[in-house]
Amino acid sequence: xxxxxxxxxxxxxxxxxxxxxxxxxxxxxxxxxxxxxxxxxxxxxxxxxxxxxxxxxxxxxxxxxxxxxxxxxxxxxxxxxxxxxxxxxxxxxxxxxxxxxxxxxxxxxxxxxxxxxxxxxxxxxxxxxxxxxxxxxxxxxxxxxxxxxxxxxxxxxxxxxxxxxxxxxxx
Amino acid sequence: xxxxxxxxxxxxxxxxxxxxxxxxxxxxxxxxxxxxxxxxxxxxxxxxxxxxxxxxxxxxxxxxxxxxxxxxxxxxxxxxxxxxxxxxxxxxxxxxxxxxxxxxxxxxxxxxxxxxxxxxxxxxxxxxxxxxxxxxxxxxxxxxxxxxxxxxxxxxxxxxxxxxxxxxxxxxxxxxxxxxxxxxxxxxxx
Numbered sequence: 052x053x054x055x056x057x058x059x060x061x062x063x064x065x066x067x068x069x070x071x072x073x074x075x076x077x078x079x080x081x082x083x084x085x086x087x088x089x090x091x092x093x094x095x096x097x098x099x100x101x102x103x104x105x106x107x108x109x110x111x112x113x114x115x116x117x118x119x120x121x122x123x124x125x126x127x128x129x130x131x132x133x134x135x136x137x138x139x140x141x142x143x144x145x146x147x148x149x150x151x152x153x154x155x156x157x158x159x160x161x162x163x164x165x166x167x168x169x170x171x172x173x174x175x176x177x178x179x180x181x182x183x184x185x186x187x188x189x190x191x192x193x194x195x196x197x198x199x200x201x202x203x204x205x206x207x208x209x210x211x212x213x214x215x216x217x218x219x220x221x222x
Numbered sequence: 223x224x225x226x227x228x229x230x231x232x233x234x235x236x237x238x239x240x241x242x243x244x245x246x247x248x249x250x251x252x253x254x255x256x257x258x259x260x261x262x263x264x265x266x267x268x269x270x271x272x273x274x275x276x277x278x279x280x281x282x283x284x285x286x287x288x289x290x291x292x293x294x295x296x297x298x299x300x301x302x303x304x305x306x307x308x309x310x311x312x313x314x315x316x317x318x319x320x321x322x323x324x325x326x327x328x329x330x331x332x333x334x335x336x337x338x339x340x341x342x343x344x345x346x347x348x349x350x351x352x353x354x355x356x357x358x359x360x361x362x363x364x365x366x367x368x369x370x371x372x373x374x375x376x377x378x379x380x381x382x383x384x385x386x387x388x389x390x391x392x393x394x395x396x397x398x399x400x401x402x403x404x405x406x407x408x409x410x411x412x
Contacts, residue, residue, distance in 0.1 A: 141395035
């Protein structure tokens with residue numbers, strides 16, 4: 052959908068979501084970003100996906116994945132940790148290297164994780180719910196819209212600390 | 223799907239090219255191994271022969287991964303092993319003797335660029351496992367929209383009976399809205 056050169060700061064809008072980030076370093080190879088929406092009526096959740104990537108001698112990836120569900124989902128800390136662990140493993144991280152910690156993104160509670168694969172590639176990820184809330188009737192945390200961002204770029208922790216995702220038309 | 227795989231296997235060049243002694247011997251994965259080993263969400267994968275913009279020759283391989291299909295039992299990942307013989311999940315003794323090969327090289331591009339994938343060789347387990355017991359991998363890579371070559375070093379590996387000559391694998395976290403990629407010229411190089 053969009054193709055843009057690397058710069059210090061980027062803001063990409065996909066449907067009603069505005070995603071801002073700042074790559075930690077400039078790269079000699081061109082950095083691209085794709086933004087795609089998948090919201091076929093028969094599928095749940097809607098998926099909003101932005102992939103920032105650098106190809107060539109440097110090969111880095113930073114995909115942003117927003118999932119908006121039709122029904123509230125388990126947004127407990129344990130569930131968030133499992134989700135982030137699964138994502139890191141799906142990107143090749145060795146399970147025993149995964150370290151998780153609490154954090155906050157845009158004043159939302161988040162889980163931050165670091166890991167590496169057997170080839171020395173470091174991964175850093177964050178996972179949070181944009182609309183997490185406590186349901187007193189069920190005594191548990193629920194959420195409608197999850198955000199996952201992982202990165203293999205150098206200095207990813209700084210990069211992820213500067214990520215902002217805003218719903219421009221909240222209900 | 224199975225008929226399509228047979229069609230693909232039949233039209234791809236055998237590719238064993240013995241030239242000036244061992245130095246010039248290359249073995250084509252597409253001509254030697256069969257893309258019979260579908261894994262994971264097999265309904266999410268479509269593999270066809272593709273004529274538009276191959277890296278060389280008249281065709282390349284198009285592989286489509288679409289995780290957005292209705293199946294409550296989906297496992298959120300998929301892949302294909304190129305096997306020898308076809309459908310050998312370590313239940314057949316046969317394997318290709320590729321002793322002396324220095325590396326595996328292949329060309330790949332994404333339809334738009336940014337597709338994420340991992341490629342491997344070896345690692346089929348079972349009663350008669352692959353001689354490359356632990357699969358060798360490119361790691362997770364992000365693809366360019368332009369043809370790009372990748373190499374997997376085979377130095378020091380036991381290549382006496384290779385059953386999984388090549389493997390592509392991806393998953394829903396890597397490509398949540400799917401991916402279309404193209405492969406060509408997959409060779410064991412001496």
